[in-house]
Amino acid sequence: MTDAELPRSPQTFALWREVQDTRVRTRLGGIYYLLAWLLTWIFSATPSALWLSGITGSVLFALLMAARLLHTPPKAQNEHELRGWLDRHWGLVLLTSLCWGQAHAWALYSDALKDSAIIATLSTIAFSTAMTFNFAMRKKRAFVAILLLYVPGLVVMALDWRNGHYVLITLLFYLSYLLLALNRSHREYLGTLDLELRLLQQQATLDQLSRTDTLTQLGNRYQFNSLFQNMVAAAKRSGEPLALVLLDIDFFKKVNDQRGHAGGDACLSEFAQRMRQVFRRDSDALLRLGGEEFGVLMPNTSLEQAQSMAEQFRRELAQNGIDLQGEHLPLTTSLGVGRFDALLDVDAEHFFKRVDNALYQAKRNGRDRLELAAG
Template sequence: MQYISDPSLVSTEYAQYGLAQEIDAYKNRRVTSDLYTRSLIGPLFYMIASGLTIGLADYFQGRVWLMLIPGLAFLLLWWQRYHHVPPTPGADHEEYVRWNRQQWYLIHLGALIWSGIATSTACIELHTSNAVIVTMITTIAFSTAASHSFAMHPQQARLCIIEFVLPPTFIYLFYAVDLRAIGIAICIYFVYLMMNLHGNAKEYRKQIETEVMLIQSRAELAQLSLTDALTGLPNRRSYEATWNHIWRIAARKNDVLGLLIIDLDFFKKVNDQYGHLAGDACLKHFAQILRQQIRRDSDVVARIGGEEFVAILPGVTNELAYSMAENLRHVLAEMPCEIATQKIYLTASIGAGIADWTKDKSPTDTFQRVDKACYQAKEQGRNVVKCA
């Protein structure tokens, strides 16, 4: 059997805390992975665009070697982004924060270098030319890509778009009269990009929220599959996985491991006399008593059958297991289940014992010895604790 982590064996608050941590870790991984993959290709396009700009500019004729300068800069930037891999799964939140901060430095650096090329081209050309057209089109393309690709961080994306658009547009509007119409058109498009970024960020958040809801749904289904619907205790499937796991750990360490098997006496008569709804109420009543009496953080209680329950007691000796079982038996006998004006008294037959590392070769061996003691308790008249 595969050993599983059982969320139903811990407190609700702890389970919710664990799920919240899992969700936070997922969000960190998801956002970081998206930022890494979406920003990786950018420097290569910057390199191509800068090469086209320099190749088409009249003032660079005969100086094609100048293409190497921005080309090498963007190639180095790509290399840095490529090797700046996201934190490994399990990293803490602060490590993700540091990684995102460094990644955005690289992204802004690329945007500023390209913006410098586009602005310099506009300052030198001062009129509509092939080089200006290339820088204008690519600047629009890069800023549009930023509004789509970086929607996970809208504030940083806005800054990135501003870095792309505003410096060359300022030249178009106030320095190069022949390019003013282009500058006005880009200003209008800039407003559209900001609105578009807002929508993209909203859609990205919705997508993450949907994925988080799926994680929560899976956690709830896992919880339900391991929980008895009536009593809220771990069910037999949960018990078996947990018992096997705890038993093997105790066996390796040669630790003391106690076990109680509890069977409510004459429970069929309760159902026959009072009805199944009353019987269900009695099971809930006993489950509550069991939680109150077996309440150490290391203890595990579960419902494994109709009226059969178990308690796993790590570190509990045979004498202490017997004492706990006797106390449980007395409390149950003295605390009737009250339904309207009726009081239904319950008793239980309990087998108590510990794992015997000289005899027990498997978790089943221990269970069978204690279960046999439970049957002996029933044979001796019920409402009895019998040691294995």
């Protein structure tokens, strides 16, 4: 997945990261439960006498392993799907822990498995340690999983206090360490996640700055080039209308000459603000293409709609002008308007050229007017 495809909401990203980490860390875990059971069974005193329970346990852990591997993360990056996947996958983890806890308890309790009970005990220690350091993202669930792995065996040892008390006490000490380590691992995971979120936020901020004109806070030429190509491609595929409005402030050089660059900058900012008041739909992309030239990309907009909105903007600006540095400044604009036509426009560049020609036609015809792109 590319950076552009990562979830942008911090909460959704945190869930997405947890899903990825959980998936990676459970991928190999299932096979070791199966191997631990096979070793416990094979190295028992009489494995042939335990063939039914041995095969049953092997099938059980093999099915749990397959369920983990086949339970792939959702493609949809939304909170509901991600939470649902995590709940189901943790269900598999907890079920595996429960099954192994019972297998360990049986190995300690059964005389037939007495010779290989140490294998089950060492495996329990390994599984609970892995749970502590690999699944600390959900501290409460990891705590429950550790108890499911540990407690059944501890209960059997407690029942056989005379023979098992020294191992029981040692395991209790180690369990206390695991719980302390789990709390620390949880804090470290959250700290790493917070750092990653901050880095992504900084990256998003820098990306936004690189695509935004600092003076007008509209999209810049870089943003326009990216959006324009994508929108034209989408219009080709879907057949939905795509309109483009190009605007150029009339006699802007005179504003700069009379009021200086500070006055010119204020004029550009006010012009952009007026654009926002007219082209205010969520789908409209307002951009400064450079100097005193601006553009509006209008997906799912007919030529008639685009022409109407553009003419409204031209008329209101001509009637009201702008207030600049405490004074009223008459101001007009020339506009070119066009709609993408797959039969006329071989590519995005040709479409832009048609509308740009209409803009310059408006300027040649006396300015303060709108011209439609030639069909």
